[in-house]
Amino acid sequence: MKKEISPRAIGGLARSKSLGPEKRKEIASAAAKARWEKRRLVKATHGSTEHPLVIGDVQIPCFVLEDGRRVLTQGGFTDALGMARGGSMIAGMNRLELFVSRKSINPHINNEIAERFATPIEFVTPDGFRALGFEAELLHDLCEAVLSARLKGDLQKQQQGIAQKCEILVRGFARVGIIALVDEATGYQRDREKTALADILEKFIAKELSAWVPTFSADFYEQMFRLRGLEFSSGNVRRPQYFGVLTNDIVYKRIAPGILEELKRVTPRTDQGRPTAKYFQSLTSNLGYPKLKEHLGAVTALMKISRDWPQFINTLNEHYPRYDMTPMLPMDYDQRDDTGEGL
Numbered sequence: 001m002k003k004e005i006s007p008r009a010i011g012g013l014a015r016s017k018s019l020g021p022e023k024r025k026e027i028a029s030a031a032a033k034a035r036w037e038k039r040r041l042v043k044a045t046h047g048s049t050e051h052p053l054v055i056g057d058v059q060i061p062c063f064v065l066e067d068g069r070r071v072l073t074q075g076g077f078t079d080a081l082g083m084a085r086g087g088s089m090i091a092g093m094n095r096l097e098l099f100v101s102r103k104s105i106n107p108h109i110n111n112e113i114a115e116r117f118a119t120p121i122e123f124v125t126p127d128g129f130r131a132l133g134f135e136a137e138l139l140h141d142l143c144e145a146v147l148s149a150r151l152k153g154d155l156q157k158q159q160q161g162i163a164q165k166c167e168i169l170v171r172g173f174a175r176v177g178i179i180a181l182v183d184e185a186t187g188y189q190r191d192r193e194k195t196a197l198a199d200i201l202e203k204f205i206a207k208e209l210s211a212w213v214p215t216f217s218a219d220f221y222e223q224m225f226r227l228r229g230l231e232f233s234s235g236n237v238r239r240p241q242y243f244g245v246l247t248n249d250i251v252y253k254r255i256a257p258g259i260l261e262e263l264k265r266v267t268p269r270t271d272q273g274r275p276t277a278k279y280f281q282s283l284t285s286n287l288g289y290p291k292l293k294e295h296l297g298a299v300t301a302l303m304k305i306s307r308d309w310p311q312f313i314n315t316l317n318e319h320y321p322r323y324d325m326t327p328m329l330p331m332d333y334d335q336r337d338d339t340g341e342g343l
Contacts, residue, residue: 042066043124044131046186052076053185055172058165062136062182065123070182071133074120080139081146082165094120096134100142104154109145113138136182143170201262204255204288209268209281216247220296223303227312250316252279255295257323259288295320 047063053072054060060076078084078095093101097118100109120132143166149155150163182188221239224246225232252260263279270276283289298320306312 041122041124041130044071044126046188046191047126048186049125051185051187053182055080056168058169060139061131062185063123063125063131063133064182064186064188065121069121070136070186070188071121071123072136072139072182074132074134077134077139080165080169081142081162083162093118094132096142100145104149104156104159105145107154108148108152109141113141113145117142139169140173142166143173201258204259204284204291205262205266206282206284206288209277210283210285210289212278212281215278215280215292216296217300220300220303223300227303227306227309249322250299250313251292251295253322253324254316254320255291256288 043066044063045066047061049061052059053062053076058080060080061073062076063071063073065071072080074094074096083095083099094117097114099105100114100117106114116138117134120134122130122132125131146155146159146163146166147170150160155163221243222232224243228240230240248260252263260279263282266282267279268276280289280292283292299316302315302319303312306315
């Protein structure tokens with residue numbers, strides 16, 4: 001029997017014939033692109049099966065997707081919990097979806113989490129393989145549900161082993177967050193830190209120089225002179241050249257990471273390399289400059305309660321450590337060899 005052609009199809013054929021070859025090619029290309037985008041899988045930018053997330057003796061393949069989601073593979077999930085990957089199944093349900101639907105677990109997990117187990121994330125690994133996974137936080141949520149079920153006596157005998165695995169995992173999570181673990185295992189941590197630093201600099205450093213306004217008070221310099229054993233005169237604005245080195249250390253290195261280096265980079269200079277503007281003129285008015293003023297107030301207060309420079313530096317390092325140093329424990333600081341020429 002001859003197949004009947006619909007009026008819509010007839011109209012489409014007529015329209016196609018009325019178009020030139022280039023236009024038909026353009027339309028076909030656009031349609032193909034739309035179909036590809038619809039079925040395009042999200043890609044993982046970080047992670048490898050060769051560098052799994054390790055918690056105790058458990059190893060879970062983990063990845064970071066291009067949209068920032070951290071995922072654990074579906075197989076890694078079940079292995080971490082000591083579940084068999086096969087076993088009894090209900091048509092259309094994955095192993096974890098089936099597990100959270102059990103009457104022993106379901107009352108201890110909310111519907112939103114249960115639904116996320118019903119829809120695993122399909123993605124492409126960095127080496128081009130398709131994989132299924134779940135967001136990393138779900139492992140912690142599921143462990144909490146299993147342990148809650150055990151506490152209420154709802155677990156079946158064959159589920160006690162899963163509860164023991166969950167207890168081990170939760171202890172691991174308590175030592176360091178699951179997100180940090182995944183970032184470290186995938187190498188995403190390094191890129192994340194670069195991005196975080198770029199975000200900080202974007203918020204602190206202005207695109208253009210602001211007008212000069214009095215920022216470092218006479219009180220600040222009076223205390224510096226006192227602690228350095230120098231005579232201070234309010235009528236004399238000249239300060240020892242090495243005060244710039246001291247100011248960089250006690251101020252700019254402590255208000256945010258990377259700020260001093262960026263200020264040195266963006267501040268205009270003469271042909272001889274001398275700055276033609278003050279560093280604080282390159283700080284943003286909404287965050288960078290207010291943060292500087294806040295820090296100056298704290299630094300001045302610490303100087304006032306310090307009897308000498310070593311005591312001040314000890315206190316400053318304890319409460320406002322440089323971003324390039326490990327916070328110090330309180331201890332006496334012997335600075336007898338400090339000539340004041342630099343740090």
